[in-house]
Amino acid sequence: MEFLAEIRGVTKSYGRTVAVNNMNLMIPRGKIIGLLGPNGSGKSTLIKMMNGLLTPTAGSITINGFAPGIQTKARVAYLPEKTYLQDGMRVCDIVDYFCDFYEDFNRNTAFTMLQSLGISFEARLKTLSKGTKEKVQLILVMSRNADLYILDEPIAGVDPAARDYILKTIISNYSENASILLSTHLISDIENILDEVIFIREGQVLSHLPVDQIREQYGRSIDSYFREVFAC
Numbered sequence: 152m153e154f155l156a157e158i159r160g161v162t163k164s165y166g167r168t169v170a171v172n173n174m175n176l177m178i179p180r181g182k183i184i185g186l187l188g189p190n191g192s193g194k195s196t197l198i199k200m201m202n203g204l205l206t207p208t209a210g211s212i213t214i215n216g217f218a219p220g221i222q223t224k225a226r227v228a229y230l231p232e233k234t235y236l237q238d239g240m241r242v243c244d245i246v247d248y249f250c251d252f253y254e255d256f257n258r259n260t261a262f263t264m265l266q267s268l269g270i271s272f273e274a275r276l277k278t279l280s281k282g283t284k285e286k287v288q289l290i291l292v293m294s295r296n297a298d299l300y301i302l303d304e305p306i307a308g309v310d311p312a313a314r315d316y317i318l319k320t321i322i323s324n325y326s327e328n329a330s331i332l333l334s335t336h337l338i339s340d341i342e343n344i345l346d347e348v349i350f351i352r353e354g355q356v357l358s359h360l361p362v363d364q365i366r367e368q369y370g371r372s373i374d375s376y377f378r379e380v381f382a383c
């Protein structure tokens with residue numbers, strides 16, 4: 152299989168709203184890819200379909216050749232935009248939970264990252280700040296040895312100093328054959344780690360290009376290019 156994920160002719164409608172409109176997208180292996188687009192352009196809807204949380208109205212999605220389901224969930228590490236962890240759980244209990252749930256979860260990686268960010272293993276989630284909770288969730292996701300990491304707004308609530316650490320962590324914790332698809336509005340913070348960017352507008356792919364090509368062709372950063380393309 153040449154591509155890790157294939158999205159072919161995918162449409163998702165919510166009643167009369169067409170959130171994703173006949174989208175075609177090929178996700179290669181071994182790349183960090185930014186999924187960028189204005190509010191309401193369909194990023195989260197696409198991500199939810201790739202994770203089997205929503206079913207396309209039309210078209211097909213495959214990851215490693217399988218439609219989203221049990222086989223793909225075992226190989227895709229997903230950070231949703233909203234937390235699904237119970238507030239009463241302690242950090243160490245959640246680590247155990249992930250260990251039981253995912254064969255590819257590395258407990259040592261998780262504890263090392265938690266320790267270096269000064270997050271107490273004994274703390275209950277409800278006692279942590281919003282940003283720290285987000286760090287915990289990202290650490291859990293990045294401690295899996297997955298084929299595809301799908302991160303929906305991974306650094307939105309995290310302070311700038313922790314962002315750098317987290318981005319470094321993302322880069323150092325994925326293997327060369329894996330890919331990371333991440334959606335964010337904090338383009339200038341993440342553009343240095345990206346290999347490719349996908350621009351989405353009104354549920355369709357406007358462009359999918361290597362970052363270097365955009366920089367060479369347009370002589371500007373991805374952040375500045377995004378602002379020009381999507382100027383209101």
Ligand SMILES: Nc1ncnc2c1ncn2[C@@H]1O[C@H](COP(=O)(O)OP(=O)(O)OP(=O)(O)O)[C@@H](O)[C@H]1O
Nearest residue numbers: 165168169170188189190191192193194195196197
């Ligand atoms: N559950 C829902 N019911 C109805 N419409 C929805 C629902 N979820 C999303 N939409 C609509 O679908 C479109 C795409 O939304 P989506 O959340 O996928 O965009 P997004 O690119 O992730 O936006 P943002 O950057 O603001 O997070 C929007 O018009 C939104 O209002």
